[in-house]
Amino acid sequence: MDAIVVGGGMAGLCAAVELKKLGADVKLFDAGAGASLAAAGMLAPVHELEYTEIDLLRTGLAARDFYPLWLDALDIKADAVGLDFSGALEVAVDARELPELKRHFDFQRNAGLKVEWLEASGLREIEPALGPDVCAGVFAPDEGRVDPRLLLQQIKSRVGYAVQRRIVSVEPAANGVKITDEAGRFHYSQYLLLATGIGIPAFCSGFSPTEPVPGLDVAGTPKIFPVRGEMVSVGGGVLKTTVRIRSKRFGRGYVVPHPERTIIGSTSEERGRDLSPTFGGLSDVMQRAYCAVPALYDLPVTEIWTGLRPATLSRKPVVEKIAPRVFVFNGLYRHGILLAPYLAVQVAKTMADDANR
Template sequence: MLQTVIIGAGVMGLSISRALSAHNRHIHIIDCSTPRMNASYAAGGMLGAQNEFFADTPLYRLAMTSRAMMPNTAQALAKETQINIELQTHGLIKVATTQEHIQAIEKQFAFLSQQDHAIYQLTPTQLRQRFPQCDLTSCAAFKIHDDGQINANLYTQALLQSAAKRSHITLHLDTEVMHITHTKTHYHIATSKGSFDADELVIAAGAWSGELLKQLNITLPTQPVKGDVKLIESDYTGLQETIFNMNGCYIVPKKPNRFLIGATSEIDNWSTHNNNANLRWLDTECLHMIPALRTHHIVKTWKGIRPITPDGIPIMGAIRPNLYISTGHYRNGILLSPIVGQLMAQLIEGDSYAAEQLQYFSPKPQ
């Protein structure tokens, strides 16, 4: 029986494990469960297949496919685990609130409206209604109908429970990978709780993936990006859509009467604590967009470490025989997880179509 080891129990590692065939394979998922740092639990949960893109690229097409898969994924997880991941489809408003971002938002609207004629620009009256403090000379926005959202924390929990229910999957949580070596026949993974010999090794450890690969003398261009996030509770009922500002601040309505406010981006920052200046920036930008949220109660603040590559393109595929990588998804890990889980599993199982679909994202070690 094949012994498959997946390092990383975030949405990528778990999605790959669920999609892999159980025939003649036992899967071990290893995760150190680092407190306050796991990107999957900290994510806003946006399904921004259109929000994030300005041109027709392989990543854009992959994102669109994955977004379409999420309703079925949510339904399957609810059936398996009885966890409702709170899929919402109220759409997303992309907004620029300063003159410096007007040109970029107009460029994005021009591209997206050619692809999707339901996308529309907000009129001056609609802008004033939605963003009452907006200066109409330096403000522009458009509405994307199909970019929804889920509860990322519940989604990750559901994936974890789904994996745990499968007899061919064993979870090894709170387990730190100490060292990885390669022999002629397998990969040897020494951990804080014992050792594993893997016929197939998948590294899906988010921002830590590059560090793990260095143990095999493989260098990939990945960097950590720290993001500060906060969750507030408010009586305000005038917002259902996600609001995403071109400056990076977003407001995601959550149940019940809660709003997830994110997220700052600090490259090469591994800090495990919130930065108070960053939290104040989130407050300022949030209230500039929706001043009605000024009266609120802070539920909690937290942070996550997201993996990014220099060109913003995720790295997914085979590096060496029986060694696979999936990382660099930055803000799109939740969105991309259904399709990436499927394609990576198919790639591991030798599917040529999956190899073709992932060719654009193939790792290129330095």
């Protein structure tokens, strides 16, 4: 089987390596600058659990357990990508947040998750850099993190044929598909995987969907919309542990320590595709991080950026066949770094089964 993958974020890259493992001849095209490069890299299904997203919990836990095995299979060393499973904290930085934190903690416990409620002194034993505003928090001992940019580089080097070029059209062809890149070159393959994040492939509407599928509109185009997140990174590290923060005044966010940078995020805004960071967004991100970890104050800001999370209305990922030999892997929303490797195995297997039928 040969396959073209459009999209070189976590979804496309992970699917490409899984297809290769199954013996496929894979070519990957990517326009660059997707959500994966913008992510914080938390592998945190327990703290990320939302009341309305309980369906995703089991997948998230399985994906987290799968991570080290998957990296081993690709011969990617944990140190090379900043993989760490020493747990994560979620803290309240004012007493008015405590009832909601406690409610969420009860929800996590009732879901059977490993979490521990800690008062300020217990929290500081785990993370000495927490400031005096921190009143209580929850420790999830199995949560992890990985630096997405280091990881993407490593995966890309295992794909082989991966080129930075935008695809501008996709058409059915004899025994497969024909795609055209921005330089006007044609490429043919038996199978096509669209993993384009918020780059909605409007060019796909020429295909008729085989049947109505969740997350896709009637023309077969994935209904994916962007959820903006503004981020800051600082050089130098003052934290040992990922710290998620709840503040009545500044909202929810996190500080994630990686070997070469500390990432501070994020906003969550449904405001289209504008990538300009805003004064208000950055102010919230930095002020709540400062409340939780005052030692960040003197560190140099190394980068400011905005990313667009690819979301479906249901907030669930889409892994679907949208036309003969054309598959979509998208909608990874807030969890793509965590979920992509695990779901990519399923994507590759589904495509290979289709080819063998």
